Structures are given as structure tokens and as C-alpha cells.
Amino acid sequence: MSVIRTENLVKKFWRVEALNGLNLDVPEGAVYAMVGPNGAGKTTAIKILMNIFGPTSGRAEVLGVESARIAGPAFTSIGYVSENQKLPEWMRVGALLEYLRPFYPSWDRALEDELIKQFDLPRDRKLSNLSRGMRMKAALASALAYHPKLIVLDEPFTGLDPLVRDELIQGLLERAEESTIFVSSHDLAEIESFASHVGYLEQGRLRFSEELAHLVERFREVQVTFDGAARLPEKTPENWMQINTSAAVVRFVESHFDSERTRAEIRGVFGEVRDVTFSPMTLREIFLAMAKAGRNTA
Amino acid sequence: MNQILNIFRKDLRRFWREIAVSLAFLAIYAWSEVRIWTGERSWDSVFLHSGLPSAMVLISWWFLITRVIQGEPLVGDRQFWVTRPYEWNKLLSAKVLFLLALVNLPLFIADFVMLGKAGFPPAHYIAGLLWMQLLITVFVTLLIAALATVTASVVQMGLSILGILLYAIAVASLTSEISSADFASTRSPWLTAALLIGTALVVVLLQYARRKTLLSRCLIGGFAVAVVVIIVATPYEAAINRDYPPIGAGEPPPVGLALQPVDPVKPGNTFYGGDTVQIQIPISVSAMAEDSIVIVDGFRAAIESTGGVRWNSGWRPASNTIFPEEQRTWFLFTMKKELFDRVKSSATKMHLTVAFTIYRDRSRTEFVIPQGEFSMLDVGLCTTESPLQRGLSCRAPLRGPAFLLVTADAANSTCPPAGGENQNERRGIARAWDINTSSGPAEFGINPVNSFYLQLRPSQGVDMNWARGAGLCPGTPVVLSGPVRERSNRLELDLGELQLYDYRMGGYDAYGGDGGIMLGTHH
Numbered sequence: 001m002s003v004i005r006t007e008n009l010v011k012k013f014w015r016v017e018a019l020n021g022l023n024l025d026v027p028e029g030a031v032y033a034m035v036g037p038n039g040a041g042k043t044t045a046i047k048i049l050m051n052i053f054g055p056t057s058g059r060a061e062v063l064g065v066e067s068a069r070i071a072g073p074a075f076t077s078i079g080y081v082s083e084n085q086k087l088p089e090w091m092r093v094g095a096l097l098e099y100l101r102p103f104y105p106s107w108d109r110a111l112e113d114e115l116i117k118q119f120d121l122p123r124d125r126k127l128s129n130l131s132r133g134m135r136m137k138a139a140l141a142s143a144l145a146y147h148p149k150l151i152v153l154d155e156p157f158t159g160l161d162p163l164v165r166d167e168l169i170q171g172l173l174e175r176a177e178e179s180t181i182f183v184s185s186h187d188l189a190e191i192e193s194f195a196s197h198v199g200y201l202e203q204g205r206l207r208f209s210e211e212l213a214h215l216v217e218r219f220r221e222v223q224v225t226f227d228g229a230a231r232l233p234e235k236t237p238e239n240w241m242q243i244n245t246s247a248a249v250v251r252f253v254e255s256h257f258d259s260e261r262t263r264a265e266i267r268g269v270f271g272e273v274r275d276v277t278f279s280p281m282t283l284r285e286i287f288l289a290m291a292k293a294g295r296n297t298a
Numbered sequence: 299m300n301q302i303l304n305i306f307r308k309d310l311r312r313f314w315r316e317i318a319v320s321l322a323f324l325a326i327y328a329w330s331e332v333r334i335w336t337g338e339r340s341w342d343s344v345f346l347h348s349g350l351p352s353a354m355v356l357i358s359w360w361f362l363i364t365r366v367i368q369g370e371p372l373v374g375d376r377q378f379w380v381t382r383p384y385e386w387n388k389l390l391s392a393k394v395l396f397l398l399a400l401v402n403l404p405l406f407i408a409d410f411v412m413l414g415k416a417g418f419p420p421a422h423y424i425a426g427l428l429w430m431q432l433l434i435t436v437f438v439t440l441l442i443a444a445l446a447t448v449t450a451s452v453v454q455m456g457l458s459i460l461g462i463l464l465y466a467i468a469v470a471s472l473t474s475e476i477s478s479a480d481f482a483s484t485r486s487p488w489l490t491a492a493l494l495i496g497t498a499l500v501v502v503l504l505q506y507a508r509r510k511t512l513l514s515r516c517l518i519g520g521f522a523v524a525v526v527v528i529i530v531a532t533p534y535e536a537a538i539n540r541d542y543p544p545i546g547a548g549e550p551p552p553v554g555l556a557l558q559p560v561d562p563v564k565p566g567n568t569f570y571g572g573d574t575v576q577i578q579i580p581i582s583v584s585a586m587a588e589d590s591i592v593i594v595d596g597f598r599a600a601i602e603s604t605g606g607v608r609w610n611s612g613w614r615p616a617s618n619t620i621f622p623e624e625q626r627t628w629f630l631f632t633m634k635k636e637l638f639d640r641v642k643s644s645a646t647k648m649h650l651t652v653a654f655t656i657y658r659d660r661s662r663t664e665f666v667i668p669q670g671e672f673s674m675l676d677v678g679l680c681t682t683e684s685p686l687q688r689g690l691s692c693r694a695p696l697r698g699p700a701f702l703l704v705t706a707d708a709a710n711s712t713c714p715p716a717g718g719e720n721q722n723e724r725r726g727i728a729r730a731w732d733i734n735t736s737s738g739p740a741e742f743g744i745n746p747v748n749s750f751y752l753q754l755r756p757s758q759g760v761d762m763n764w765a766r767g768a769g770l771c772p773g774t775p776v777v778l779s780g781p782v783r784e785r786s787n788r789l790e791l792d793l794g795e796l797q798l799y800d801y802r803m804g805g806y807d808a809y810g811g812d813g814g815i816m817l818g819t820h821h
Contacts, residue, residue: 090312100382
């Protein structure tokens with residue numbers, strides 16, 4: 001079952017197209033990371049999902065409800081935290097939680113206490129007097145204490161120190177069993193440590209969307225060594241990216257790695273070569289390769 | 299209900315300072331008004347400062363309403379509450395509850411206390427007090443709230459109000475440029491008022507239900523455009539002709555009006571107002587029924603010079619009140635200097651069309667002004683004890699009288715002679731009156747007590763010196779009456795040929811000859 005699904009979602013701000021036919025499918029129980037460079041449309045997509053504003057065309061569903069209808073009671077099942085959300089900063093942490101409690105039938109007072117303790121939040125401190133990291137933790141605590149079915153986080157780790165990030169991630173992972181988590185970020189190292197699925201958004205389009213393990217499995221940095229000078233063929237398979245040569249070596253990124261098939265393709269393109277090595281890639285390396293290639297490998 | 303109370307309690311906690319300030323200003327206002335009626339505060343200090351406390355009440359309300367509405371901002375896409383389980387109707391209800399509890403209820407209590415302190419049993423006026431609350435809610439709270447829903451901050455709200463003021467100035471300027479618009483628009487503001495309230499209601503509902511700020515702002519802009527269209531497209535002449543039908547065939551006019559020739563004494567003196575010249579037409583008054591009063595609501599002057607120049611002033615609002623003993627009244631209008639210079643020296647035919655309302659003054663009561671404070675007719679309480687002297691300071695619950703007329707014979711005035719005045723030379727009928735055209739059980743405002751001052755005025759056409767000493771003092775016998783509106787009509791008046799140059803303001807001695815004062819027209 002899909003917790004989030006979008007079909008040909010388009011959002012235009014006057015002449016600027018922020019989303020250009022986004023098709024997204026987030027399965028239940030996933031920790032889905034939507035990554036992409038600044039301005040890719042991540043925040044726009046999330047705001048449409050949360051019905052903060054509507055799409056220009058296309059449709060989006062969240063927990064089986066059309067996003068345009070998500071309001072009021074629908075948010076008792078959704079926890080949303082964004083880096084640029086304006087919190088009621090005049091409130092103290094304790095007062096914020098106390099105020100929000102009656103809104104949620106499933107508010108768990110014990111969990112609230114647990115989160116306060118886990119995040120080391122001072123109940124009697126005004127939000128305006130908290131550091132950015134502490135404010136994010138307070139926002140997250142207020143979004144987790146009612147066991148939401150879906151947790152949506154928009155760039156939650158931006159500008160936070162590593163310790164706070166770890167605390168937030170830890171807090172999230174503890175909720176992962178009961179919730180689907182949808183997080184946008186360009187902090188790839190952190191995403192890699194906890195996401196189960198990843199989608200790459202660029203210029204309003206989803207370039208790929210799949211399980212993280214599968215993604216890492218299908219990307220390899222390939223190095224082909226020749227006996228003499230390397231020669232670059234005129235035509236290469238579409239799944240080879242960032243091809244470059246240096247003396248007797250050709251390097252490229254294979255986006256659909258399969259040991260036997262890739263070796264066969266190399267033989268087909270170059271003939272006999274001296275050596276071929278395949279190196280696994282980090283998410284960051286894959287992300288950079290994708291960004292540089294600027295083409296759809298999905 | 300839980301959500302409504304939860305939000306309400308949160309707003310109480312958050313805005314306690316704003317609440318305290320608005321309550322304090324309301325208390326100061328009520329206290330300062332009560333001090334007038336209990337005689338603890340002098341009239342001169344009231345005169346100097348009376349506007350300030352009420353202005354502070356309104357400003358504090360504006361601030362409070364804006365802050366409360368913007369407590370959960372409806373503009374923007376970064377607000378925290380939008381992704382929480384707020385139900386829009388409950389959020390709106392919480393805000394309404396807040397405004398009822400912190401704006402309406404305190405005002406109701408203050409009005410209740412003020413009525414009691416003014417000498418009127420407040421329990422008798424509950425319906426009127428509730429009517430006042432309704433007017434305040436619709437014309438103050440709702441309008442501020444609507445504006446607060448489409449602005450993101452108090453500063454943005456302040457800038458919006460500045461824009462609205464500029465727009466109002468532009469509309470007033472446009473109205474003054476359109477023939478007959480300023481007379482007709484003062485008589486029928488209902489369409490604009492209904493449109494205003496409707497727009498405000500739709501904007502509030504739209505913002506809370508859908509947060510469609512752009513659409514809401516467009517609606518407000520649409521209202522502004524609609525007002526301009528109404529001003530430009532209204533068939534004023536037809537509306538005035540409908541409201542003031544001609545006097546029936548064969549029916550004698552309620553008042554005889556004719557041009558009063560003038561004796562130009564100041565050939566070089568002309569009143570210019572920029573590129574305009576003021577023309578003042580003196581009209582002799584005759585043949586009025588003894589029980590009738592004619593109030594001129596407006597008029598239109600048309601001229602045709604021998605050179606073929608034609609012009610008419612369009613309908614102008616006026617407020618000439620003509621009593622049976624009057625001998626003269628004036629009509630004042632402006633015309634472009636360029637046009638005046640073209641026609642001023644040639645013989646010019648002038649035609650006046652006068653829109654008037656007739657009142658019948660039949661139910662009269664003889665009364666001697668007592669010492670101190672006293673009850674007068676069904677109007678309210680009056681007193682002669684004020685530093686302004688020779689008049690009556692009166693106050694009425696909820697609204698002023700529809701038409702209260704005090705008639706006195708100057709010879710019977712018990713007021714002491716003014717400096718150098720010979721009391722035995724006082725003569726003639728003098729009148730004091732107060733008219734309220736507003737309908738409904740109470741007037742719009744925050745004060746449930748309507749204060750007004752009655753001062754005798756001499757009849758038009760009698761010696762100006764009369765007015766110096768005669769007035770309403772303890773012991774002065776007067777006749778009190780409440781004239782009743784009978785009908786409105788218009789009267790066509792051919793004034794024949796005249797030279798406009800002789801009738802320019804300042805061109806003749808308006809107060810010479812048999813004297814009198816000009817009640818005046820405004821435009």
C-alpha cells in the first residue's frame with residue numbers, strides 16, 4: 001500500500017515550474033528520503049502533500065486522501081516538521097506540548113515525557129530562547145508524541161551540529177516501526193545511514209526512486225585499464241555515465257551494474273582489455289554522478 | 299468545543315497585554331464621559347480632550363483584533379498551525395468567541411454602566427445596547443478582522459490602512475467631480491455598505507476555510523473597483539427625481555421663494571477658492587404655513603447667459619432649515635473662475651431646483667426652563683449649567699431625538715444682558731433644534747449617551763444684535779415640539795435674469811439691510 005502517491009504533479013509559480021510531472025510512490029513502512037539539489041522542488045512537493053498549497057495540475061494522495069482535502073482531523077495521523085516552519089516562539093516548550101495535547105486523541109503523555117527526556121528539552125524555556133537545533137527537537141517531539149502514521153520532515157538536519165542530528169535520527173528511527181517516514185534532505189551522508197528508499201528530484205522531476213540498497217547495488221565506479229593508450233569509442237551504452245580517459249585508463253559510472261553483463265558490455269565496446277575493476281559508490285558519489293550527468297537513469 | 303476553548307485560552311494567555319491595554323482605554327473613556335454627566339469635569343476640558351479616549355479605544359481594538367486574528371496567520375505558507383489538526387470552523391469560532399468576550403462584552407458592560415451614570419435606567423435599553431453591539435461588530439470588528447485575515451503582520455495591516463485612506467481620499471475627490479454625486483451619495487449609502495459587509499464576510503470565511511489569500515485580496519480590490527463603478531454609473535438625477543417628486547399639479551408650494559435683489563457694495567471684492575468662485579444667492583422666504591418647517595436637503599442651480607453659455611451646478615447637498623417666521627435664506631455654490639469670467643457681466647437667467655422635506659409642527663408643549671438638571675419631553679436630560687451658557691446641554695439614551703424643536707420669544711428670555719445690550723430691545727422668535735436622520739434603535743458608536751447642545755438662533759432676516767444676550771436660561775418660557783416628517787418634494791424656481799458678478803461671495807453685504815445670518819450650504 002502506498003502512503004504517498006503523486007501522479008503528474010505540476011506546480012507553477014507564475015512562469016517558474018517548480019514541479020514538472022512528479023510521480024512519486026512511497027510504500028508503507030518506508031523511510032523514504034527525497035534528495036536533490038537546492039531548488040529541485042523538494043519543499044514544493046512536500047507543501048503540496050501537506051495541502052499548504054495546491055498543485056497547478058496532477059494529483060497527490062496522502063494516506064489514501066487527496067492532498068487537497070487534507071486538513072483538520074487528517075493531521076492527527078501526520079507529523080510534519082520543516083526547517084522553515086514558524087513555530088509559536090512566544091510559547092514555552094511545556095506550554096506548546098500542553099496546548100497541542102487536546103488536538104490529538106492519540107497523544108501519548110508517556111511518549112511525550114520520553115521524547116522530552118531523550119531530546120533533553122527544557123519544558124520551561126521559551127521556543128524563542130532555544131537554539132535552532134533545540135527548536136527542531138521541540139518541533140519533532142510535538143510531531144511524534146501522538147504516534148503519527150506518517151512523519152514528513154522537510155530538510156530537518158540543515159544547519160544542525162552532528163550531535164543534534166544523531167539525536168533526531170535516533171528519535172526518528174525509534175518511531176520507524178510504527179510510522180512511514182518521508183524526509184527531504186540534501187544531507188546525503190545522514191540519509192544513507194537510515195533511509196530505506198531514496199528518490200532523486202532534479203528540476204521538478206523525479207530522476208529515480210527506489211530502495212537504497214538496490215540503488216547502491218546498481219551503481220559502480222568502473223575502471224578499465226588498457227595495455228596501450230586508452231581509446232574512447234564513439235558510442236557507449238546509455239547506462240554508462242561520466243566517461244573519461246587518462247593515459248591507459250577509462251573510468252565511468254555504471255548505473256545498472258551487473259557483474260557479468262557489465263563485463264560483456266565492456267568487451268563489446270573495447271574488445272580485450274588488461275584489467276577491469278568495479279568499486280562500490282557512496283550515496284553522495286551516486287548523487288554527484290547523477291547531478292553531473294543530468295540525465296535520466298531511472 | 300474543546301478545540302475552541304483550547305485556542306481561546308491560548309489567545310487569552312498570549313494577548314493578555316493587548317487585552318489589558320484595550321480594557322484600560324475603555325475604562326478611561328467611560329470614566330471620562332461619566333465625569334461630564336456627574337459634573338466632575340468641565341466642558342472646556344471635554345472640548346479639548348474628548349476625542350482622545352475614544353480614539354485610543356478604537357486604536358487598541360484595532361491592535362487587539364489584528365493580533366488575535368494574526369495569532370494563527372492566514373497569509374503565507376510557513377505557519378505552524380496549518381499542519382496541525384485545527385478545524386477551520388472551530389478556529390474561526392475561537393476567534394469570534396475571543397472578540398465577543400474581549401471587545402463586545404466589555405463595551406456592553408461599559409455602555410450599561412455609562413447609561414446608568416448618565417441618569418437612564420440601563421435595563422430599559424437592552425435592545426438598543428445590543429443594536430449598538432451589532433453595529434460595532436459589523437462596521438468595526440468585522441472590517442478590521444477581514445483586513446487582518448489578508449495581511450501577515452501589524453505593519454502590513456498598518457500599510458493597508460494607509461492605502462485605504464488614500465483610496466478614500468481619491469474616491470471623495472472623484473465624488474466631488476461627478477455632478478450630483480456628493481448629494482445623492484450622502485442619501486443612499488446602503489448599497490455600498492451592503493457590498494462592504496458582504497465582501498468582508500466572504501473574505502473572512504474564504505480565508506479561514508480555504509486560505510485563498512490572493513483571491514481574497516482580489517475580492518477586496520473588486521469591492522474598491524465596484525465602489526468606483528457605483529459612483530460613476532449611478533443615475534443620480536433619476537434617483538433624486540424619484541426621492542423628490544415635483545409638487546403635485548395645482549398644489550401650492552409649502553414655501554414661497556424668490557430672488558432677493560442685492561445692493562453691490564464691494565465691487566472689487568471676490569472670494570476665490572483656487573480656480574473657483576463662490577456664488578451666494580439670497581432668497582426671500584414667504585407664505586409658509588404656521589405649522590410647517592421646510593428643510594432644504596439640496597439644490598441645483600442652472601444658468602443660461604445671453605451669450606448662450608449654459609451651465610448647471612449639479613445637485614448640491616444643503617441644510618437650510620426654514621421656519622415660518624423666516625424672511626430669507628441663501629444658496630451657496632461654486633463655479634469655475636473661467637466660466638464665471640465669461641458670464642459675470644452679462645445678463646444671466648438663473649433657475650434653481652430645490653429638494654426639500656416638509657415637517658409638521660403641531661404637537662407643542664409649553665415649558666419653563668427650570669434650574670439645574672431636568673427631564674425634557676421624551677428626549678432625555680438637559681441642564682442650563684454649562685460654561686457655554688445661554689443654551690441647554692442635553693443627553694439622550696442611545697440616540698438623539700428625531701427632531702426636537704425649542705421655540706422662544708426673545709423678549710421673554712431670562713438670560714442676563716450681554717455687555718452693552720439693552721434687554722428691553724430683545725424681540726422676535728428664536729429657535730433651537732436638533733435633528734437626527736439615522737434610523738434604528740441606537741446610533742453607531744461606543745457611547746450609549748447622545749450629547750447635544752441647544753442654542754437659540756434668530757430668524758433669518760432680523761437684527762443680528764438680537765442674538766447677543768437672549769438665550770435659554772432658568773425661568774425662560776419656551777415651546778417644545780417634535781416636528782414630524784411629512785414628505786419630500788422638489789420645487790422649480792425661476793429667478794429671472796441677474797448678473798452673477800453681483801452675487802459673488804463678498805460682492806455684497808449679506809448681513810446689511812435687514813440683516814440675518816446665513817445658514818449656509820455645504821458642498
